Amino acid sequence: HDFSHSSFVRGRGGFSRIMRNYLFLQVSKILRANETSREVQARSLRSFDTNQLPSNSPMEDRLVIARCLLTTGHLFGVFDGHGGHGFAQLVSQRLFDYIALSILPHALLKEYIEQNRRTHLVEVIHCIDSMTDEQNQAHFDSLHAFAHELLSSVGRPFSMQDALHQAFLQLDADISREVAEQKWQDSLRYALMGACACVVHVDGMHLHVASAGDCRAVLGCLTEDSSWQAKPLCLEHNTDNIGELRRVLAEHPESERNTVVRQDRLLGQLAPLRALGDFNYKWPASQVAELLVPLAGPHALPPHYCTPPYLTAVPEVTHHHLGPHDKFLVLASDGLWEQLQPHRVAKLVGQHMSGRQTLDRLRLPQPHMRLIQVARILAARQKGLAQKPTDANAATHLIRNALGRTEYGIE
Structure with missing residues (x-):
């Protein structure tokens, strides 16, 4: 031939x-395997896009979205697990109930207790997991006790920051106790797992962020000159955060200055400086030796473990009053932020919003529009054609760009 x-x-x-x-x-x-999109239409909320791309199996990260049933507001949470998937799964199933309970007014709190667990606190909109029967029982027992504790402290002025602090810390303390008392099968294994958490509560124009660890929330803003800007609403709690590093060092004696943080990790092992769980960095050394060393061996007790606790679940809480220039919020684990800077993320999502309208058929917002109004819509749509995205889902669009900036998703 x-x-x-x-x-x-x-x-x-x-x-x-x-x-x-x-x-x-x-x-x-x-x-696109794990992507979801949903309309919300709740005051300041219009819709959400979600996606997850696992780096290991089973996937250690979780995301949950829910609506508060006894108060107004929506909750969005990203939970970045480490040491296994179990703890992030457990916290993602429970934390929203603790938050919803902690923000209840006195009358509703009393009514909730009288209902004796028959009242749901949140309606879950997006979640992929469920707890075992034993875990559910332990959860509702602890939640009921927390409700009584909150009722006994009525009279103090309400603070959203205090409520979020209390919810995080109470859940962490309750799981710590349940694990130590072995309330469910294989519960001790959970003591060696942990999760960073970033939770957003949106109620009308009020947006609160509670973060413990290295997940982040970034607001996308459209400026007067039609450019996109990023406004980070929380900081990462790791050694890149100088203020956080100083906090950790200040909580321990000067004699431990060279051992508390080594090789950019807590006690040379753990990257985040705040997290729920990881009780082998919180319990007394005697408790770790008694309960965890027989289970996992001597490495369960971290080196230079002299003055615990070394790790805290206290979240950093920020408040933002939403304005006309605030267009979207990106909530993600460190996997995204390690690949894309906040300003790049804001620009990508902003351009995606402009281009996504070209993926759908043109629908005029109202009948009998004037020609000049239609012309403006067509001009905006034509401009969006230059930014027409490959993916309709904004979260998928971010993941594709984080992996590689070619049209094929991988460089």
């Missing part, structure tokens, strides 16, 4: 295009 060089090149080019299209479809299938 006589194959000319030119025909071979054309054939190779055609094969290359086929392979690139095939790979694009395969990559897109993987990227």
Whole structure:
């Protein structure tokens, strides 16, 4: 057979295009496997897009979205697990109940207690897990006790910051006790797991962020000159945060200055400086030796473990009053922020919002519009064509750009 060089090149080019299209479809299938989109239409909220791309199996991260049933407001949470998937799963199932309970007014709190667990505190909108029967029983026992504790402290002025602090700390303390008392099967294994958490409560124009660990919440703002800006609403709690590093060092004797943080990790082992769980960094050394060393071996007790607790679940709480320039919020674990800076994320999502309208058929917002109004809509749509995204889901769009900035998703 006589194959000319030119025909071979054309054939190779055609094969290359086929392979690139095939790979694009395969990559897109993987990227979109866990994506969800939903309309909310609740005052300042319009919709949400979510996605997760696991780096290990089973996936250690969780995300949950819920609506408070006894008060107004929505809750959004990202939970970044480490040491296993179990703790992030457990915290993601329980924390919203603790928050919803901690913000109840006195009358509703009393009514909740009288209902004896028959009243649901939140309606879960998005979640992939459930607890075991034993875990559920332990949860509601602890939650009921927490409700009585809150009722006994009535009279103090309400503070959203205090409520969020109390919810995080009470849940951490309750799980610590349940684990030590072995309230459910294999509960001691949970003592060696932990989770960073970033939770957002949105109620009308009020937005509160509570974060413990290295997840982050970033607000996307559209400026007067139509450019996108990022406003971080929380800081990462790791050694890159100088204020956080100083806090940790100040909580322990000068003699431990060279051992508390080593190689940018707590006691040379743990990267986040705040987290729920990880009780082998919180319990007294005698308790770790008694309960965890027989289970996991001597490494369960961290080196230079002299003055615990070394780790805290106290969240950093910030408040933001939403304004007309605030357009969206991005809530993500450190996996995204390690790849994309906040300003880049804000620009990507902002441009995605402009371009996404071109993925749908044009629908005029109202009948009998003037020609000049239609012309403006068409001009905006034409501008959006230049930013037409590959993905309708904004979270998938971010993941694709975090992995690689080619149209195929991987460089």
